[in-house]
């Protein structure tokens with residue numbers, strides 16, 4: 306093989322193995338909008354340390370937010386100090402890894418992405434209240450998404466979705482529309498909620514459960530900056546609203562409406 310061709314093939318191979326391409330890294334940015342509850346602007350930065358990428362953010366959303374505390378959510382949005390460390394070359398795990406509670410990745414606007422579950426191990430999307438951008442804060446004040454973060458990226462009609470974020474294992478997360486203009490569902494994806502495109506693995510967010518990730522396809526660094534303990538198993542087929550969940554929610558609403 307001609308040496309120039311060999312070099313080009315090598316470069317293409319390296320690029321394909323990278324967690325995030327330079328184009329994808331450039332998507333990590335915020336709009337500069339002041340968040341209404343905190344009066345603070347969100348920021349996000351990506352640092353290349355050679356072998357790893359450090360993605361840091363204050364976790365403050367850069368878009369419209371609901372009033373928090375507010376109906377169905379007593380928590381206050383607070384500025385955070387997120388540091389997500391991912392491999393530049395992700396490694397497939399021998400066995401897919403389970404998802405901890407709290408952050409499992411970061412959206413391109415620096416807001417954390419969570420697994421689909423509530424603290425009660427129910428489908429958070431069905432059982433909890435969100436603002437129109439599909440986010441809400443938890444008890445430590447971390448505003449987060451359990452589902453398609455529709456305000457964190459722009460979906461152009463008929464076009465493939467752009468990058469939405471990165472998972473803690475270093476694999477990118479894309480929106481629901483594929484390269485042919487088709488809107489994907491979980492049935493199009495593997496158990497971790499991803500697939501390979503041109504030899505690169507990526508997750509996709511979908512409108513159906515488990516919404517963002519089902520498991521970690523790759524190995525997560527021990528100091529990635531996400532929890533190590535998995536509390537709620539992510540079921541493949543999703544949750545029906547359980548009777549217990551309905552009762553809990555009614556009790557919560559009762560408590561909130563009682564003066």
Ligand SMILES: [Zn+2]
Nearest residue numbers: 429441443451
């Ligand atoms: Zn939540």
